[in-house]
Amino acid sequence: MANIHPTALVDPRASLDASVTVGPGAIIGPEVQIGAESVIHPFAQVVGLTRLGRGNTIHSHCVIGGPPQDKKYRGETTRLEIGDGNTFRECCTVNTGTTQDDGVTRIGNDNWIMAYVHIAHDCQIGSHTIMANATQLAGHVSVGDWAILGGITGVHQFVRIGAHAMTGAGTTLLQDLPPYVIATGNPAAAHGVNSEGLKRRGFSAADIVLLRRAYKLIYKSGMTLSEGIAALQDPQALDLQTHEDRSVLAPLIGFLSASGRGIVR
16 A cells, blocks of 8 residues: 555545655645655645656655646646656646647656746656756747756747757747757857767767767858758768768757757857
8 A cells, every 4th residue: 555644635546556655735636647666745736637657756845737827728638647767856837738739748757857847738858857946848848858958947838959958047948959959048049069968978979079060060051951951961061981970960850850940049
């Protein structure tokens, strides 16, 4: 049987693994599923049609699975799906999806979500991300694996953030931030490749040199975005020699080729 404090309010219809811990004053709604070894701290709420995987930690005063802050929402059945090993620090809010999108907000695995972060309806969050205190994601935002968002980063609706990208504190993203790129400012401007983060994740020196060349081609050559994408696919443009060289560029090419809000410049 789950370790549930006697002052917690856990709906009997909720599904909790026997190893789940629920602290004093916490609230668990009737449609919630919580996986093994998860911990719900005092006064946190997990509500709505919400599924948490294994080993998640929800700290005090979070509201996970609340209805979308969207004036078009009329009580339709929508969901929140959270993977394994995520940490939500104090006072985070995460909303379910809307029927204007796929009806589901998704968060992957091993994300570190600091205090006062808001993840709005229909956001799609990858794995291993870090969102520092008071980061605010509007609806329909997507965040790739290993992205790092500095404190008080604000993200406009429908913006995409690529894998391994990074923002500085106080950044306002009104356009898409490509993979590997660092941005800061209000509105955001690009400031090179996230080289230090890539080193920590095992990218080779040759990979990082290649990504710096790609960055200069997209941001410094004077080409249009479509011209830059074509050049990235040309082995001669970046002196590509091996299949491995091409593979590290694939996330960048794929991201830039997809339609979006335009990229941070």
